[in-house]
Amino acid sequence: RKEVEQDPGPFNVPEGATVAFNCTYSNSASQSFFWYRQDCRKEPKLLMSVYSSGNEDGRFTAQLNRASQYISLLIRDSKLSDSATYLCVALGGAGSYQLTFGKGTKLSVIP
Amino acid sequence: DTGVSQDPRHKITKRGQNVTFRCDPISEHNRLYWYRQTLGQGPEFLTYFQNEAQLEKSRLLSDRFSAERPKGSFSTLEIQRTEQGDSAMYLCASSLGGGAGQPQHFGDGTRLSIL
Numbered sequence: 001r002k003e004v005e006q007d008p009g010p011f012n013v014p015e016g017a018t019v020a021f022n023c024t025y026s027n028s029a030s031q032s033f034f035w036y037r038q039d040c041r042k043e044p045k046l047l048m049s050v051y052s053s054g055n056e057d058g059r060f061t062a063q064l065n066r067a068s069q070y071i072s073l074l075i076r077d078s079k080l081s082d083s084a085t086y087l088c089v090a091l092g093g094a095g096s097y098q099l100t101f102g103k104g105t106k107l108s109v110i111p
Numbered sequence: 112d113t114g115v116s117q118d119p120r121h122k123i124t125k126r127g128q129n130v131t132f133r134c135d136p137i138s139e140h141n142r143l144y145w146y147r148q149t150l151g152q153g154p155e156f157l158t159y160f161q162n163e164a165q166l167e168k169s170r171l172l173s174d175r176f177s178a179e180r181p182k183g184s185f186s187t188l189e190i191q192r193t194e195q196g197d198s199a200m201y202l203c204a205s206s207l208g209g210g211a212g213q214p215q216h217f218g219d220g221t222r223l224s225i226l
Contacts, residue, residue: 004153032212043202043217044154087153097142097206098167099215101153 003027006088006102014110017078021086021105023071029093030100033064035073036087038104044087047073078109113137115218117203123224124193131189132221136205143186144215145178146202147171154202160186161208190223198225 006023013019025033033050048055050062050071061074071088085104092098116135124130136143141162146154157176159167162183172178175193180186190197200222204215 034214043219046214046216049212049214089153091212096167097144097159097161098156098169099144099146099154099204100156103151103153 002102003100004088004090004102006086006105008103008105010106010108012108012110013078015078015080017109018074018076019078019107020075021073021088021107023073023088023102025069025071025088025090025100027090027093027100028069030090031093032091033071034089034091034099035060035062035071036089036101038085038087040085044101047086075107078107080109080111083107083109115203115205115216117201117218117221119221120219121222121224123226125226126193126195128193129189129191130193130223131187132201132203132223133185133187134203134205134218135185136203137216139207140205140216141183141208142206142213142215143180144204144206145186145188146204146217148200148202148220149198157188193223193225195225198223 035047036044037047038044050064054063059076063072087104088102143160145157148154160180200220202220204217206213206215
């Protein structure tokens, strides 16, 4: 079982749609969680950190449920520029600073 | 540009050769990380430095791989006797010290192709 699992997609949605990505993690000691965005053949870029209280950044909302070991990302009013692969990431527990990435979910926003 | 810088961007070499990559982190960041990414996968952790000390190493880091950060600034990753399975994107990241919530910022990566 992979430590961080995501639906690989692809998700093909029209402009303006709302899309939700889900992710589960297996290491209950993981301390911090992030969503990264990766464009084709580019480096991952931090989209947002994820907190238990939930957090919002413009059209993006992230949620963490530690009891269920579940993370989500909601994108509202999708733009063409949102097309990318979204990587769910957990930071290892017990003093570890290694990031564990999911395989990523590919999003294509269609005109 | 004050982001993480990696060199070279691309490296093509024959199987069995040695290769070395360089990473310059964001200047005030004391933590530096190396990851490897193959097609269709997320990045996989290789190793981590805090200042000049190498504090974590993945099982993926075989004895053919060695990483250094001698002065706590730039880092090098060397692969000896390269194999075709080493073909991947090698990503460097850096972060501030402090708590575990500090996000890691990635460089453009070095794409390695083994012929």
